[in-house]
Structure formats: structure tokens, C-alpha cells
Amino acid sequence: MKKLMFAALCAALAQTALAQERTPSGKAVAKNPVSAEAEQVFRNSFRPDNPKYWMSRLEQDDAMKLCGQYKDNPPAAVRQKIELAQKATIRYPVDGKLMGKWQEGEKIAAHGRGGHIGFIQPDAPMTPRGGNCYACHQLAAKEVAYGTIGPSLHHFGKLRGNSDDIVKYAYDKIYNSNAFNACTNMPRFGLHNWLTPEEITHVVAFLMDPESPVNKD
């Protein structure tokens, strides 16, 4: 019953979304008139010798499709629909503990390789996949080679306090960033199994633990 109601709600939200092709900033976004053909062109642009399990990376879920369609700036109703659906994907570690070891999290945050495919310069097959958080965020003060696509997370725990709510928020955000901000530039690390729930708990500790370098200096 609950499920049915949820589905109906989603459908209703989608309806309003279609009616209202405006972003919160008020800019109208017309649907790309050639999107069906463009999708075909895109799919046909890859080498035929890419193995199938590589090609499966081109599949899109609803969130990806909608973000592309609205150029990452969906109208409020679509935004809400995406966030609801993404929240429902979040899974927790079996023991329920969301704070792991910050030392492990520090390594994961700094590690940027993993997951590159293709014939020119792929990663070695067993390369562990890192969170690559520094690509987009400032974290520990001592690491100066940080990117600015995302906000600074320096002193994250110190500033937010480490209540259970903030710990859970950090976990959820890393697991599925789009649950809070549809079409954000941040990857959905848990949803894609890029990081395991346990690895996410380590990264959470790196952000939250008072002893973590993120919260020192």
C-alpha cells in the first residue's frame, strides 16, 4: 500500500515536472531536440572491441538521464523526485557502526586511481578504487593539492559537531550524494559500489573524528 502511494506520488511529481520546464533560477530548459539521435550517435562512437562489461558503463539510470536532460539544473519537482528515489537506495554496514578508522579513511580520500578502462592507458586490473576526495575538496590542511569542484571540508567535524545526525548525514552523503542535492557533481560512491559501506565508514571517520587531521591545524 505504502509502495503504491509512493509510486503515485512519484508519478504526480513527474507530471508537474513535465508541465513546468523551468529551473529554480527561472531559466527555461528546452529538451535537446535531437536527444534520441544523439544517444545513438554516442553509443555508436565506441570501439567495437570494448568488452561488454565495459560498454555497460554507458547505461544510465533515471537520475543520470534527468540530470543530462536538464543540464544539471532540474526544476524543483524533478529535483525532489530524484532526491526521494536516491534516498531509498542507501544501505548500511551490517554492524550498524557508521564511524570507522580515520587512518583508513585518509588513505581512501587521497587515492585517486582505479576504474580507468580502455586500451590506451587503463589501470592495472586489480588497482584498488579510491575515493579521490582531494580531486574536488580541501580536507586535511597539510595536503595543498586539492581541487575546488566541491566545498572545503577542512574542519568538517569540528564545525558541525559529531552528533549521530551529522555522522549519518556524512555517511548518507558519501553513499548517495544525489539524495540531498539532485544532479550534484559529486559521485554516488555507495550506490555504484565504488566504495563499500565499510570503506565509507572509514571516510566518515576521516571527516568526523576529532583526532583526524581534517579537524586539526
Place this chain on the structure above:
Amino acid sequence: MIQRFIRTLVGAAVVAAFAGSAAAQDSKVADELAKYREALADGNPADLLEVKGAALWAEKRGPKNASLEQCDFGLGPGKLDGAYAQLPRYFKDTGKVMDVESRLVHCMVTLQGFKQEDVTKQWFSKPGTESDIEALVTFIGAKSNGMPINVPATHPEEKKMYQIGEYVFYRRSGPQDFSCAICHGQDGKRIRLQELGNLTTKEGAGTAMKTWPSYRVSQGAVWTMERRLIDCMRQARFPEPKYLSDSIIALQVYLQKNATGTVMETPGIKR
């Protein structure tokens, strides 16, 4: 010419010195690179490749023993001045929108009689293996130096390719939810220390597009725009695109139209 050659050699020595220090100290890279660009302002290692490209252009080669001098890049046979800055464009004879690389390969096939799979085997260089395409594109690109990029995409086929390029630019997929827009859709951002322009604006696209093809210090080689875009697909964790494929050409229409009006400064020099 000789003097230019010597400057290039000096440049190569700087490259070697620079490469060592870069690995050791990431944070200094941005600073060093600025100084280094200045030092090399008129001695880019790509100059050597440009000279090689000029020779390849005029040399009779292939089964038909012909040069490329009659190749038409859109302004008429053999007319290269400003041609690169107006590519990609629609070509009546093939009924397709083509970029500099697909057009060049077309001429190598039709004028010189090469087989496409043979001439594209080495579409980019590796240590110890040179690429004729890289050399020729560097030469052809330099013939647009000082001229404004001009890809209005007004022909219906060009307009469609622009729209396809825009679609691909915002299309998310893969295990990191990447699209081009994630890394290149905002002003003034960087990934680690590398600055990323906003390729959706004239300023950002112009700053990027005017310098290609470009000598890449970290790679020790000139990269063409196809090489750049195919590598960005790799960074996006996508499978590997086909060389000369339509989505790579469509992305170039999108980027060149956005960059239209910006004066070319090629060959460039990059990280």
C-alpha cells in the same frame, strides 16, 4: 629556421629538468609552469613537429604517389590559412561534418591511396613511435595561428552536430556519474591543482580551444584535439571511443562554436 631549431633544443632541456621537479613537488607545478611557458614562448618543442608536418604535406607518398597539397579543408584545395580555425564543418563531397583529423585521413585515402586502417594505426605517438597525423595536424593547425575561431554551425548538419555535442557534454554515466560538465561546466574550478575552464562559455572554451594542438609537457608529446577528448573519456571512466567517431567530432563542433571569435595561438604548450 636554424635559430628556431636551436631554441627548441634548449626548450627540450628545460622540459627534462622540469619533468624531474614536477614529480617531486606537485604544489609548485602551477608556478613552475607559468615560468616555463614564458621561457618557451618562442621555442615550443611542437615547432619541430610542425616542420616535419610541412615536409609530409608536400611529399609524394602512398600507392598513388601524390602529395596532400590538393587536400581541401573547406576553403578550397590546398588553402590552409585559417582552415583549422573553421573546423569542424560540413563537406558536400562526403555529406558529413568533419574535423581536421577526419578530413586529413579522408585526403590520405582519396588523394594518396592509403588504406584508412593503415594510416590511422598510429594516430597518436608513443615513446619510440612517431605519428604522421600528429605532425600534419600540428602543421595545419599552425596555419590558423592569429586567426579567430569561426564555427557558427549554421548548416543544418553542423547545427545538428552542435546539438549532439551538447547532449554528449551533459550526458552522465559510468561508476562515477561523470559527464564533461562535471569537470568543465563551471568557472574557475580546479581538480587537484589543474585548472579547468568552463567550456560552456566563450571565455572558457576560447582559452582552451585556441591552443590546440598542444605540446603536453607531462606526456612529452603533441596532442591533437581527438587525443585530448578521447583521454577525457578515459578520465570519465568510459570505454574507449573510436578515433574519428561522430561523438568526438560533435563535441568539437560544440566547443568550437562556443569558442568562436577567440584568436588561435597554436601549437600551444600545456601541463
